[in-house]
Amino acid sequence: MLLFDPICALATPPGVAGLAIIRLSGTDCFAIADNLFRGKTTIASAKSHTIHYGTFHSTSAQALDQVTAFVYRAPHSYTGEDVVEFGCHGGRIVSEEIVEALIAAGARHAEPGEFTKRAFLNQKMDLTQAEAVGDIIHAVSTQGSHAAARQLMGGFTRRLAALREKLMELCGLLELELDFSQEDIELIDKRLLAERIEETRGFCLELANSYRSAEIARSGYSVGIVGYPNAGKSSLLNALLERKRAIVSATPGTTRDYIEEMIHLEGAAVRLVDTAGFRESGDMVEVEGIRLAVELLEQCHLILVLNDITEGEDHSIGLMTSLHAQFPDAECVPVNTKLDIIGNATFAPKNVLGISTTSGAGMAELKRFLASKANTATETVSDALINARQALLLRQAAESLAKAREAALAGESNEFTAIDLRDALKRIGEITGAVWNDDILNAVFGKFCIGK
Ligand SMILES: Nc1nc2c(ncn2[C@@H]2O[C@H](COP(=O)(O)OP(=O)(O)OP(=O)(O)O)[C@@H](O)[C@H]2O)c(=O)[nH]1
Ligand SMILES: [Mg+2]
The missing domain is CATH 3.30.1360.120 (Probable tRNA modification gtpase trme; domain 1)
Known part of the structure; x- marks a missing residue:
């Protein structure tokens, strides 16, 4: 001690x-x-x-x-x-x-x-458990908190230990073979070796790729509320928050800045961003508001494109097209607004989400839709809430494993394969903290608050 x-x-x-x-x-x-x-x-x-x-x-x-x-x-x-x-x-x-x-x-x-x-x-505890302490404290969603709890109890540690064991075993065989190099004994078939390395590489990549879902579980699922001026964006934000947070008015261009708020739907944390209406504007404040909106939308997982149905079903098609082009990673979903004004909601297209914040029509469906999107996005998160540090190390381990596999397939000397395997092991060691230095510890613990 x-x-x-x-x-x-x-x-x-x-x-x-x-x-x-x-x-x-x-x-x-x-x-x-x-x-x-x-x-x-x-x-x-x-x-x-x-x-x-x-x-x-x-x-x-x-x-x-x-x-x-x-x-x-x-x-x-x-x-x-x-x-x-x-x-x-x-x-x-x-x-x-x-x-x-x-x-x-x-x-x-x-x-x-x-x-x-x-x-x-x-x-x-190891470093993954220490990071889970931070995650459980800062979790904004039920799923994020539960995943952090599983990680705290050693879920991720056990997975990495199994991976480490596999790699150690392969290293052991390769090094044993080196000891018998004079006798030309092959303890492991090179094809089989390459296959087993590939399995571990796939495992590392799969974990690294769960970073996006883990980030959503950790910080929330971001939904941008976009549309032409007066589409009803701020009215929707207020309706979802169930309070008057944003100013609503009949004057187009009411929202100049963006407004960000978190809501919880069926255990999922949904981060809503109300933006300035998109239009060609000569007003410098509004132009700045639109520019800020663009920056935020780049980080959104879903963009609700609000279309004022009183302007016609196809009124926002141009905006939809340019959003698709500008934010290819986000899913853009059209939502017709102000259904109450057209009186008979049967005029509204059935296959598109439609709401009225005045009558409340369609709001339950929209909430269910958002909850299901957010929950699906974090479905793959199990007992490891991968963070940026871990994702980077997992990718680096996967790169070393790719090299090891190539060396094995090319029939190169075992030494080369073993070096790359050892390199992957070192990266995994950095994830758990089996390998550490002050920089690693500062990166992990510097983010904590006092008293933790
Ligand atoms: N009847 C009716 N009016 C609505 C509805 N939603 C919004 N409005 C009205 O539409 C006008 C614009 O609403 P906002 O929520 O301010 O629209 P916005 O998209 O945020 O507008 P900007 O911030 O100016 O881009 C206001 O007069 C609202 O009262 C609705 O569901 N039904
Ligand atoms: Mg507004």
Whole structure:
């Protein structure tokens, strides 16, 4: 077990709440706690995994709060070190004063992600699990949160371990064959070897390709609301949010900036972006609004193209065509609006989504449609919520495996194949943290918030 200096931080959000939790971890943390905490027993004599009630004092003996102290002894704690977690009342002042008292007594402020970093360094979890901690905290969708939980419980770790084992086995065979090179013994058929390498390459690529779905599960499914001025875009945003967020008016060009809001539909997180209406405009503010809209639409997974049905069924065809050309990766879906004005909804084409934000017609169908699109987009996410770092390493591993396969098929010396296999293994090691350096750790833990 590695021993580190004592650190502390507020682990719950700052602000007003029923309770707050302050974490203290590292060498001497029990002694620091006993300087400030008065209960029936001392923290230093407390058994691991016990809770103690008492008073928390400042270093100048000012009573700050009545608290509970949760005691965990190394190595049976989150960080693997001695840990005390103080539960106090959730006031901004009291929680800050407790942190300051701990610092006055010898601890220091924890850096972002430092508790989890220690957990990794003390082998309580690997890097994929540490990243899952961040994902479960920041998850915006049920699916994202559940996938992060599975990753936290070691789902991704196990998959990578199986991959590593396969590659190690192949490396072992190749290196064994090298030992017998004089005798010209072939322990593994080169075609079979190439096939087995290809299997592992496919596995790496499949995982890397799930990055897009994982990103949707992590940050939400982005839906752009687009249309000519006055099509009813802001009215739709407000109707989906069930509150008046955007200004709606009969004057075309009402929305100048874009408006981004998140809604939850059947467990899926859907990020809605209301944009400035598309038109040739001489107004510089509006032109800027349209330019911003274009930038945002590049990141959208789906674009709803709103068509004011009172202007005719085909009114937005030109816009639809240019959107298709400009955003080939996004799916553009037409939606007719203001069905109530044409009175008899039977005039509206049946195979196209149609709504009225005034009467509510078609809104349930549109919500179901969005939920199903968002949920389908994340269907493939199982127990690994692949992030950009992991996707890059998986692609690099796949490249090395492609080289290894070529070397095997070309009948090159085993040494060459083995080098590429080792290279792939190193990349996989970087994903789990079996191979690490400060840059890797900074990239992973730098994104965390304080107290995690
Ligand atoms: N009758 C009826 N009027 C609607 C409906 N949806 C929007 N409107 C009206 O259409 C006008 C424009 O609505 P907005 O939601 O501001 O349209 P927009 O597309 O955001 O317009 P810009 O931001 O100017 O591009 C307003 O007067 C709305 O009240 C609808 O379903 N039925
Ligand atoms: Mg608008």
